[in-house]
Amino acid sequence: MIQSPRLLLPTHRPSSRAAGIFTVASWRRGRPSRGVSRKIRYFEPIPGPPGSAAKFAAGNNSSQYWNHDEKFFLEVFVSRSRSPYFNLAFEDYLFSTFPTATQSEEKLAVAQALDQPKIDDALAHRPKTLFLYANTPCVVIGRNQNPYREVNLQELRAAGVPLLRRKSGGGTVYHDLGNVNYSVMTQSADFTRAEHARTICDAVNRHLIWTKKTVWPLTERMQLAVNERYDIVNNVGSKVSGSAYKIERGKAYHHGTFLLQADLARVSKLLHRPLPTEGGPGERIRGGGVESVRSPVANIEITSSEFVDAVIERFGQLYSYKQNNLLVTYVDEQELTTEQAAGIAEREATLKSWEWTYASTPKFRHNFQGLNGSDAIEFMVKEGHITRVVVKDMPALLPSTDTAVQELVGQPYIADTIVPKMPDTYWQDRIRAAL
Template identity: 25%
Template sequence: MLCIRSNTLDPAFNLATEEFLLDNKADECFYLYINRPSIIVGRHQNSLAEINVDYVKKNNIDVVRRLSGGGAVFHDPGNLNFSFIMNKERNNTEGFKKYTRPILDVLISLGLDAKFEGRNDLTIDGKKFSGNAKCLYNDKILQHGTLLFSSKLPDLSNALKVNPLKFQDKAVKSVRSRVTNISEHLKQPITLARFENLIFDHVRSLYPDSEIYNLSDADIAAINKLVEDKYGTWDWNFGSSPQYNFQKGIKTNGGFIEINLEVQKGRIEKAKIFGDFFNSRDINELENFLNGMPHDPQHIKEKLNSIQLDHYLENVSVEHFMEGLF
């Protein structure tokens, strides 16, 4: 087994590394990484429906889609992430318990009453500190999980707070649970770095053939290419979202506006705008202008700034209209 630790906080690079290891290493792998503030959405989720767009934009939070299913999770430098990449033929009957057991071993050794509960969660006193997900890929199994150690829980709550009435789709929805940080339950405080070392060393002790592996320059170049082509792109992180309908009403200086969007593969297929606003040009022109655009704030704002929006929505600024689109 190759045991690897990341030296970057870039979530796109770290998720691309998981795919690279799945696709390019014959050895089984264990990978530990920490990300800067980011939301990691499940493979089958509608990304926009899982995030608080305004908060995410204001705080420069990355949104990256992962290979595995399940719900969206918030990462920050107080959250440790672990991945097991194993051969399918050897582990095809194994569930989440096998690869969360090493984590529980370490926590129990620290005096915590940590448990595996439900389908894929680890808890302390009934509060979740770890969510886990998995996928099959090229005859291998990827199972990975989060470990909330000293995360900023208010940031987690705010980043994932979204109005469910805005979206109608069949995408997988995240289930919010009461969460806690591991550090809050330790009798003797330790640093996240120390906690990471304990996990890394314990996993190595469980696999006698394990060796510490550092990514080579060729590995890093290939991973960066995967970031450029996939994990750092709008098409993967948002355009891969399932079909959905979006609806939102806003009050503006020009009156009430209701916006309805039908979105397919992240692009607006049909826009309809209703309200008690005044206009000097046919609102259908604005609707047609929006059709075909990515449902992406930066792209839409840039396009709207190229037209005279007040011809269609009198006394409505681009910034205010944008509030109704997300």
């Protein structure tokens, strides 16, 4: 068994599902040893740098300089599944069951009334949840984004890469096994946009020191910091992790995708629509929806196992009221209660549906230019259905064909519906490629 240098793991196979082993090799394969959870005992914390020399050039981004006297009831979940549908559904399920401040106070009052000291001890601390997972290749758009604007759908289909719409805001991201996704859930009173980005940043920087990949003060090549957009960036400003948030009913979560050894060439290919030639055919999309902020990206070049261990350790040190006895729960499709399975299956079905992925797009206009660069045809779309078609400059459209195009009003905005109404193979191919 391969052990992390900073974690004391069991040296024997667990006798029950109550304790399990998670190794570097098994994380890479996506198949950890059987079991639900393990307890982690930490070595002594990594010593900090002397004096002020350790402060980052970009500012004081390290959470070691903050006052973390208050501790939380920290729960940590690590997914064994590599299914993006399962992992996004499980994240949403976790958030749906995460208690608000009012619910926590009610549970604490009940525990105190029943004189349950162990439960009372846990509930006396406000909750915080950390969820870590990795997905097979997929593209994930934000709750209020337009996939026709954000993604090269033709390349996506050709590569067999699924498209998902998540529940949080933010921009479009690419997932593969070269990155790890993190999600941190808190009650509203404990939520800030910078807090957990800085903690993740701090965890990775400290790992680089521990493994002697850099030394204090941090070298320019390996230094990570949090910028004004709460992205984690390297010394030249290339993004290694973005941030997205969801805030509702007294609770919130912050999640991100941390680039470790991701296929960056594929990122560029899938997340950018081809630009039209000057004066030639192209497309314009106008209307609602949050546009992604294009940024240069970079890998940090550590393994996913190193990242997972470093983040769990730092969160335990900073946040858990039981620092030296932290429980990590491993989850997958087989390790669910009946109630959990039903809730997650319902969420997976939503994530896979056309109604959620495409019809949830804010209303927009999709304009196609012809070979001469002039506007040829425009579709107005709301809730995934065509509300109006305007034929502007499409000589191939005979009056009878124009009438047929108008029959598209009220129909779903999908290639199978529109392509048969197009006048020739050129326009049929254009529509099929775009949708």
